[in-house]
Amino acid sequence: MTTLRLGAGAGFAGDRIDPAADLARRGELDYLVFECLGERTVAAGQARRLADPGAGYDPLLAARMRAVLGHTAAAGTRVVTNSGAANPLAAADVVAGVAAELGLGGLRIAAVTGDDVLAAVSAADPVVWETGQPLSAHPEELVSANAYLGADAVVPALQQDADVVVTGRLADPSLFLAPLVHAFGWAWDDPELLGAGTAVGHLLECAGQLTGGYFADPVTKPVPDLAWLGFPYADVSADGTAVFGKLPGTGGVLDTRTCAEQLLYEVGDPGAYVTPDVVADFGGVRFSQLGPDRVGVQGATGTARPDELKVTLGFRGGWLGEGQISYAGPRSLARAQLAADVVRTRLRDLHGVPEDAVLVELIGAGAAFRGLGEPGDPAEVRLRVAARVPQRELAAVVGWEVEALYTNGPAGGGGARRSETEVLAIRSCSLPRTAVRSEVHLQEVAR
Structure with missing residues (x-):
């Protein structure tokens, strides 16, 4: 395999579905990734799960799967998503139900659990970042604690030939990094490649933002046909370099400016962007315009991953x-x-x-x-x-x-x-990664 094509199917929980369906239908993708989870949305999922133990996943999950699974199954495209939110096991059952409705017998669906670390956090009593006080010093009732898992939680599911992988709280770029590690055999102790893959994931994770959605300003930065904004994909090579594009006939624009804005989106220190997989360094990233809506990316690197994982409380x-x-x-x-x-x-x-x-x-x-x-x-x-x-x-x-x-x-x-x-109320702390254990739960739709 010379390149792997990753498509961005969603950039947040309420994102549009039709651009993802278009990618699934004619994008010739290896993977379609739906990033649907933020700290606010995982909290909303926890609230739904508290009211109904069978709920807690992304409310649009079934609709997204109905729109794409027929196309992805026919094309051999695998799906990865954090739409499991607070209940990835229930979410996997939803995906299986949709697959059965569509007649997709034999489809393999993996739920990745382990991000729920409520018991571990309660036992460890860590310092809460926002207050500087131990967790035990807070009078409010703690009802959820979700660790940011990394790509190493998803790769075992891909190794078991899962067609769809559903996770809970996973770092956004890790959704994209996992297929790259799996396909190219990247080592977990190679921060240069992991940093390069994290840059690819970070650029894709917000979907339409990369193709002009968050960039658009009608006076200074006009974007054509914004009503039909196309979502991006990336052709990634084994050395971590990538070429980004979007489907012909879709709206939006993908150029070095949209890429530069997205690279810095929600990044406090471009030289030390901390993820569960690597501390990425975007300082040397270079973009090159290769043609209309085609941008080459190279130069990202990184250093060793942190010993602790961020936890949302x-x-x-x-x-x-x-x-x-x-x-x-x-x-x-x-x-x-x-x-x-x-x-x-x-x-x-x-x-x-x-x-x-x-x-x-x-x-x-x-x-x-x-x-x-x-x-x-x-x-x-x-x-x-x-x-x-x-x-x-x-x-x-x-x-x-x-x-x-x-x-x-x-x-x-x-x-x-x-x-x-x-x-x-959302706050944060960290746990040693040794206190967090992920697990893969695989099911196959009956033929």
């Missing part, structure tokens, strides 16, 4: 109550500010909600800048009031008080919405 954090309402026309900002004062006063003095628990945003009047600039004179403002409180009943009061502004002033409020949501 989920604490029960009470309830978030929220209400929104819009004001438009002359003096809309002043009316929205008055409405906010009314709600704040009633939450504090009538319902006993602490003032520092209440967040007010004047959307359309500089809310995104968090007070860094003076608001202008907007034509309309949407008021958002939110509060984190201990009980659901109290959370419901927040939206109720906003909705009550309809008839209790100020004038002209409309489009009120309210909600209350249980909160899982």
